[in-house]
Amino acid sequence: MRHKQLLALFICFVMIFSSKIVSSQNDNVVKVKDVVSNVDKYTIESIVKDDEKQSVNIYYPVTEYENVNAKINEKIKEYMTNFENSNYITDKKQLTISFDTFEFKEYNSFKFNIKSNVGITHDLDEVFTIVYKEDKIILITDLQDNIVEKLYEECKSKLKSNEKIIEFSNDKWIDEGLVKDSNTFSNYIMSDNSIVLYFNPCTVAPYAAGIIQIEIPYDNLQLCLE
Numbered sequence: 001m002r003h004k005q006l007l008a009l010f011i012c013f014v015m016i017f018s019s020k021i022v023s024s025q026n027d028n029v030v031k032v033k034d035v036v037s038n039v040d041k042y043t044i045e046s047i048v049k050d051d052e053k054q055s056v057n058i059y060y061p062v063t064e065y066e067n068v069n070a071k072i073n074e075k076i077k078e079y080m081t082n083f084e085n086s087n088y089i090t091d092k093k094q095l096t097i098s099f100d101t102f103e104f105k106e107y108n109s110f111k112f113n114i115k116s117n118v119g120i121t122h123d124l125d126e127v128f129t130i131v132y133k134e135d136k137i138i139l140i141t142d143l144q145d146n147i148v149e150k151l152y153e154e155c156k157s158k159l160k161s162n163e164k165i166i167e168f169s170n171d172k173w174i175d176e177g178l179v180k181d182s183n184t185f186s187n188y189i190m191s192d193n194s195i196v197l198y199f200n201p202c203t204v205a206p207y208a209a210g211i212i213q214i215e216i217p218y219d220n221l222q223l224c225l226e
Contacts, residue, residue, distance in 0.1 A: 058097040065135035109189035169205035177204035
């Protein structure tokens with residue numbers, strides 16, 4: 001019994017000591033590989049930095065596909081660069097990136113959740129997404145030739161009945177933000193039953209409304225997906 005107690009104490013000590021090592025790396029970015037595995041779909045890497053000026057906590061997937069990984073790294077680097085170059089008026093600026101995953105047939109989606117604070121009156125929240133099938137990044141226009149037209153009509157109707165839009169926005173915000181262009185619908189994921197679109201703050205509504213989410217069933221778009 002005493003041996004078991006000593007072993008338990010040793011394990012606790014190792015866990016506490018290991019966490020202290022990670023948090024004490026104040027001068028360098030710490031990359032922790034293969035933190036978690038999701039079968040053979042992807043692993044998770046992290047970028048962690050914590051010093052007197054900034055706190056960075058980024059977790060992102062690494063897949064088996066070169067093009068997908070390149071796109072993820074490109075976006076992570078873009079947010080890191082903008083964050084590091086930002087002027088701030090707080091004692092310590094912060095950046096956090098996490099992600100959610102979705103699967104539909106042969107399509108995989110990543111939704112990245114960005115939260116940063118550089119000392120302004122509120123946190124900055126954004127979303128960016130990546131949809132892929134094997135090693136091909138799937139743009140919204142790859143799903144169907146006339147999908148932009150259909151998404152525009154569906155979104156215009158659904159936005160006007162959205163609770164956040166009703167509370168914070170108006171027709172002018174919608175008309176100016178909902179442009180009939182593929183870029184307008186670039187932030188999307190594919191769930192079991194629908195395409196889910198995300199509009200970042202100040203796109204179709206004021207910042208106070210936050211990120212606007214619109215779900216459009218596949219049947220509404222008459223999509224034929226392999």
